Amino acid sequence: MFKNRLSRLLTMITSVMFLGAASAQAQIEIQFWHAMGGELGQKLTELSERFNTTQKEFKIVPVYKGTYTETMTAAIAAFRAKQQPHIVQVFEVGTATMMSAKGAVYPVYQLMADQKEPFNPNSYLSAVVGYYSDSKGNILSLPFNSSTPVMYYNKEAFRKAGLNPDQPPATWPELEAAAKKLQAAGYVCGFTTAWPSWVQLENLSAIHDQPIATKANGFDGLDTVLQLNGDLQVRHIGKLAEWQKTKIFDYGGRQSNSAPKFYSGECTMYMNSSAAYAAVRANAKFEFGVGMLPYWPDVTQNPKNSIIGGATLWVLNGHPKEHYRGVAKFFSYLSSPEIQTEWHQFSGYVPITNKAYEITLEQGFYGKNPGTDVSIKQLTRGTPSQNSKGLRLGSFAQIRDIIENEIEAILSGKKTAKQGLDDAVRQSNDLLRQFERTNR
Amino acid sequence: MAEKRVTFKKSTIAWLLVAPQLAITLVFFIWPASQALYQSLWQEDAFGLNRDFVWFDNFSRLFDDPSYQHSLIVTIIFSLSTAATAICFALLLACKADKLMRGSQTYKTLLIWPYAIAPAVAGALWWFMFNPTVGILAYIARGLGYDWNHFLNGDDALILVILASAWKQISYNFLFFLAGLQSIPKSLIEAAAIDGASSTKRFWTIIFPLLSPTTFFLLVVNCVYAFFDTFAVIHATTRGGPSQATQTLIYKVYKDGVEGNDWSSAGAQSVVLMIIVCLLTVIQFRFIERRVHY
Numbered sequence: 001m002f003k004n005r006l007s008r009l010l011t012m013i014t015s016v017m018f019l020g021a022a023s024a025q026a027q028i029e030i031q032f033w034h035a036m037g038g039e040l041g042q043k044l045t046e047l048s049e050r051f052n053t054t055q056k057e058f059k060i061v062p063v064y065k066g067t068y069t070e071t072m073t074a075a076i077a078a079f080r081a082k083q084q085p086h087i088v089q090v091f092e093v094g095t096a097t098m099m100s101a102k103g104a105v106y107p108v109y110q111l112m113a114d115q116k117e118p119f120n121p122n123s124y125l126s127a128v129v130g131y132y133s134d135s136k137g138n139i140l141s142l143p144f145n146s147s148t149p150v151m152y153y154n155k156e157a158f159r160k161a162g163l164n165p166d167q168p169p170a171t172w173p174e175l176e177a178a179a180k181k182l183q184a185a186g187y188v189c190g191f192t193t194a195w196p197s198w199v200q201l202e203n204l205s206a207i208h209d210q211p212i213a214t215k216a217n218g219f220d221g222l223d224t225v226l227q228l229n230g231d232l233q234v235r236h237i238g239k240l241a242e243w244q245k246t247k248i249f250d251y252g253g254r255q256s257n258s259a260p261k262f263y264s265g266e267c268t269m270y271m272n273s274s275a276a277y278a279a280v281r282a283n284a285k286f287e288f289g290v291g292m293l294p295y296w297p298d299v300t301q302n303p304k305n306s307i308i309g310g311a312t313l314w315v316l317n318g319h320p321k322e323h324y325r326g327v328a329k330f331f332s333y334l335s336s337p338e339i340q341t342e343w344h345q346f347s348g349y350v351p352i353t354n355k356a357y358e359i360t361l362e363q364g365f366y367g368k369n370p371g372t373d374v375s376i377k378q379l380t381r382g383t384p385s386q387n388s389k390g391l392r393l394g395s396f397a398q399i400r401d402i403i404e405n406e407i408e409a410i411l412s413g414k415k416t417a418k419q420g421l422d423d424a425v426r427q428s429n430d431l432l433r434q435f436e437r438t439n440r
Numbered sequence: 441m442a443e444k445r446v447t448f449k450k451s452t453i454a455w456l457l458v459a460p461q462l463a464i465t466l467v468f469f470i471w472p473a474s475q476a477l478y479q480s481l482w483q484e485d486a487f488g489l490n491r492d493f494v495w496f497d498n499f500s501r502l503f504d505d506p507s508y509q510h511s512l513i514v515t516i517i518f519s520l521s522t523a524a525t526a527i528c529f530a531l532l533l534a535c536k537a538d539k540l541m542r543g544s545q546t547y548k549t550l551l552i553w554p555y556a557i558a559p560a561v562a563g564a565l566w567w568f569m570f571n572p573t574v575g576i577l578a579y580i581a582r583g584l585g586y587d588w589n590h591f592l593n594g595d596d597a598l599i600l601v602i603l604a605s606a607w608k609q610i611s612y613n614f615l616f617f618l619a620g621l622q623s624i625p626k627s628l629i630e631a632a633a634i635d636g637a638s639s640t641k642r643f644w645t646i647i648f649p650l651l652s653p654t655t656f657f658l659l660v661v662n663c664v665y666a667f668f669d670t671f672a673v674i675h676a677t678t679r680g681g682p683s684q685a686t687q688t689l690i691y692k693v694y695k696d697g698v699e700g701n702d703w704s705s706a707g708a709q710s711v712v713l714m715i716i717v718c719l720l721t722v723i724q725f726r727f728i729e730r731r732v733h734y
């Protein structure tokens with residue numbers, strides 16, 4: 001309260017001081033908090049600045065707020081203190097939390113309709129749009145940077161082991177056989193993974209058309225129950241634990257901590273986000289290829305689409321009405337095919353609109369950068385089912401933490417796959433019930 | 441009697457004089473602490489749009505949570521090991537430095553350096569040296585037949601954070617021990633030496649007991665350090681993992697509050713931490729201090 005008053009006083013003083021200057025530029029500033037560090041952050045600033053030059057009324061002010069978690073927490077804290085930004089970038093894991101915060105968020109479909117800006121959900125990839133729509137098909141936040149896990153592999157190692165470098169293993173049994181050959185050729189470990197829960201459980205389930213949670217993975221209601229302890233998941237994690245012993249699989253930590261194992265040539269295959277492409281290209285001292293995530297052929301012969309990660313832009317309530325016109329204009333600019341194409345080719349995130357994909361295809365980008373189209377092909381294969389549309393679970397940042405705790409316990413041999421996943425489900429369900437209770 | 445005691449005729453001046461101290465305590469301790477207490481009785485969503493008064497539900501949820509009990513055990517092991525490691529190494533180094541004739545200044549300065557390093561940097565440094573793929577220490581361990589992997593092995597991870605936390609604290613302890621050693625009268629040690637006491641005997645019967653006030657003070661400070669100041673080390677390295685093996689109580693507050701946006705549970709955890717601190721202080725001063733010779 002005190003801070004509020006103080007800042008208002010300061011604003012008053014400064015506005016009096018700059019009265020002359022202020023009348024010359026009555027620009028409305030739009031705060032945009034994001035989590036894009038390094039080169040991606042610079043690109044985002046550049047895009048915002050270019051938007052600012054297209055018109056005089058609004059000025060987008062992009063502010064880097066740290067990691068995804070830090071950005072979301074900062075925005076929530078700011079909202080509680082009534083100092084919230086207009087736009088905040090939130091990762092997919094925070095989607096359910098944002099959606100339940102009715103009154104705090106201004107749904108994008110409504111914003112665009114209110115401001116009469118063109119906005120067509122059909123122009124987006126269905127795998128992307130499905131993740132961020134409500135049950136009526138309305139898009140609640142603006143898709144911006146989406147990725148999906150793929151498999152990077154060391155082509156030189158494949159050659160050395162007598163494997164076809166242009167044909168990465170498509171199924172898990174093939175991958176196991178290839179890993180054994182690679183180990184026989186002198187490589188320490190077969191494969192490693194980043195983001196264990198996202199890649200080895202959430203995407204595994206989607207690809208094999210198995211549920212992650214009841215109520216259509218949480219899309220149909222808050223009274224959902226986690227189901228990650230099904231036969232497929234127990235078998236798969238059990239297999240990982242078995243492979244860990246002989247280093248066919250070698251665990252390298254959460255997030256992208258396992259990256260050095262692939263870069264150093266210790267592990268020959270590496271599953272991570274398609275957005276890691278630039279990092280892999282910069283760090284791998286060998287020729288590498290990109291393949292789709294493997295599947296279990298006895299569970300499915302027609303693997304489904306994988307699910308996305310990444311972030312969307314959410315609009316927060318509580319600002320004067322005319323500000324939102326600027327937000328809507330900025331969103332139209334960001335979703336234009338040209339900007340989307342540029343962003344996709346620069347970052348390695350998937351092209352989220354069909355148009356951006358077509359343009360990139362026409363420009364021959366995929367021919368020049370082999371493997372960059374694997375992610376979009378994997379995202380768009382087959383017809384999405386209830387199980388492959390994505391997931392919408394409250395407190396999911398904590399649930400993912402619980403899942404990864406249990407995966408680590410299983411891989412280190414402290415628990416069996418069944419025990420560990422059962423425990424993960426039980427603890428997660430407690431959180432889901434609590435989320436249901438506080439978000440009635 | 442020549443006792444000097446300042447007395448005030450009017451209590452106003454007295455109150456005015458203590459006011460700054462009171463204000464600081466109120467603003468920086470009582471106010472946030474009462475906020476935590478208040479928050480711990482409510483349950484609300486992240487944005488603070490819905491809230492329910494739930495009495496002590498957050499606390500019962502906490503004590504039923506096996507991961508909370510696990511965190512408590514981890515914290516105890518972590519704090520004791522960190523304090524013990526830091527104190528033992530510092531004492532050893534201080535004894536050696538005390539005996540040094542030449543180059544002792546350089547030696548002392550070098551030993552004090554790590555204290556100037558930020559905890560997060562210290563953590564990152566050890567994290568890198570122990571990295572299973574590229575770290576030099578992990579490489580040596582593998583050469584000795586031990587497959588070091590702090591990404592998967594909880595004990596390895598715990599050893600790593602203990603080492604990183606203790607390493608930083610050694611310099612601090614070293615300074616105090618050195619000062620303590622130098623204040624022990626040389627005549628006492630010489631007398632014992634003339635009586636034929638070996639250097640080990642001299643250490644345990646004369647030096648160590650005379651250092652006990654310093655040791656006690658350092659034990660308190662080190663435990664408090666390990667309890668509350670090691671967040672940065674853990675955050676920069678293991679982030680509480682793998683499988684919660686290095687998740688101390690403080691780190692859990694951060695995880696649930698800041699990462700999980702569960703402010704109610706974080707509030708309850710802070711209250712529990714406050715109670716633990718009070719208990720620790722009472723126990724330390726009541727029972728351990730009695731055995732210390734001043």
